[in-house]
Amino acid sequence: MTVVMVEDLDPKSPDAGVPAHFGDPMREQRLLETAVGLVDRSNRDVIAVPGEERASWLHTLTTQHLTDLSKGEASELLVLSPNGHVEQHAFITEDGETAWLDTEPGAGAGLLKYLTMMRFFTKVEPRDASSELAVLSLVGPGAADLVPGLAEPRVGAVPGPKFAAGSVPPEPTSLYSVRDFEGGLARRVPLGVDLLVPRAAKTAVIEKLGVARAGLWAYEAVRVAARTPRLGWETDHRTIPPEAGLLAAGVHLDKGCYRGQETVARVHHLGKPPRRLVLLHLDGIASDHPPVQGTPVELDGRAIGFIGTAVRHHELGMIALAVLKRNVADDARLIVGESAAAVDPA
Structure with a gap:
C-alpha cells in the first residue's frame, strides 16, 4: 500500500506526521462519504486535566457549560481573548477521572500555558498528554456500527437575538456520547467516531479494526463539504465565534461570565457579526x-x-x-x- 505523508508534499505543513493519502485520494473520499474509513489524526495535541475541580474550573475559563459534564460525555469548547476573539478550540472528553482536551496540531502548548496560568489554588493538574493518547477517526455512515453503544451526536440550535434569560438549558450545547475502547475512549461526533487510544497501541488498534485507510486529504475534503470549521484555517487573529461557525457547538450563550463573553453577547443580540x-x-x-x-x-x-x-x-x-x-x-x-x-x- 502506497503511503504518502503530509510532510512529503509540504514540509512546512502544520499537519505533518500523518498520511496525506494512500495512493488514490478521490477513492478515499468516496469511501468516507459512502461507507467507512480510518483516518490517522494522531498529530492532534492532547491535554489531560485531572483533579476533582476540573469541571467547574473549565466551566469558568471557557465558553461551554461544563459543570455537569460527566463520565461518558464529550463536548466542544473555546477559549477567547478579552475582546472575544477565538484563541483556542478543543474537544473535551470526560472519563470520570480526567478531562481530555484534544486540539489542533501545534495549539496544545498555548492551551496548556493558559490553563496552567489560570490554576491558582484550584484542585487540577493540567499536563501535556500528546505522548499518551493518539486520535484516530472512523469517518462515514458505517462508523457507528464499528463501535456500538454510542448515542447520536447532539448539537443544540442557537437561540435567536434577545432570547429570554434562562431559556437556554444549563448543559453543554454540543453533547457527544463516549465509551471505553481498547484501553482508551471512543467519542461519537458528527463526522463519525473519534478514537482516543494509547499512543503505544496505535498500530495494534489500526490492525485490529481492519478498516480501510484514508488519508488526511480525504478527511479534509469531507470536512469542507460538511462546512465544519477548523481553528487556524477558518479563523484569524480577529475571528469571533459566530463568524467561523463555532457558535452552536462551542458556545453556551447564557451560562455566566467567561473571558470575552461581553463581545459574544453584544454581537449575538445585535444579530450582526x-x-x-x-x-x-x-x-x-x-x-x-x-x-x-x-x-x-x-x-x-x-x-x-x-x-x-x-x-x-x-x-x-x-x-x-x-x-x-x-x-x-x-x-x-x-x-x-x-x-x-x-x-x-x-
Missing part, C-alpha cells in the same frame, strides 16, 4: 490547484474575505470554506486568485 463562514465553489478553469489558506477573496477588485481550507472534492469539484464580510450577497461574482468563485447558498 461582521463576517460569516461560507462554502465557495471555484471554477477551476484558470488553475486546477486549490488556493492556499489565507488567499484573499475579491469582489470588484476589493478584498472582502479570505480562503480557509480549499480542496478538490470528488463530486463537487474545487470547493473552499471562506470567511467573507457579512453583507456580501450570495450571488456576488467573486474572484479567488485566478479562479471565479460563487457562494453556495444552501
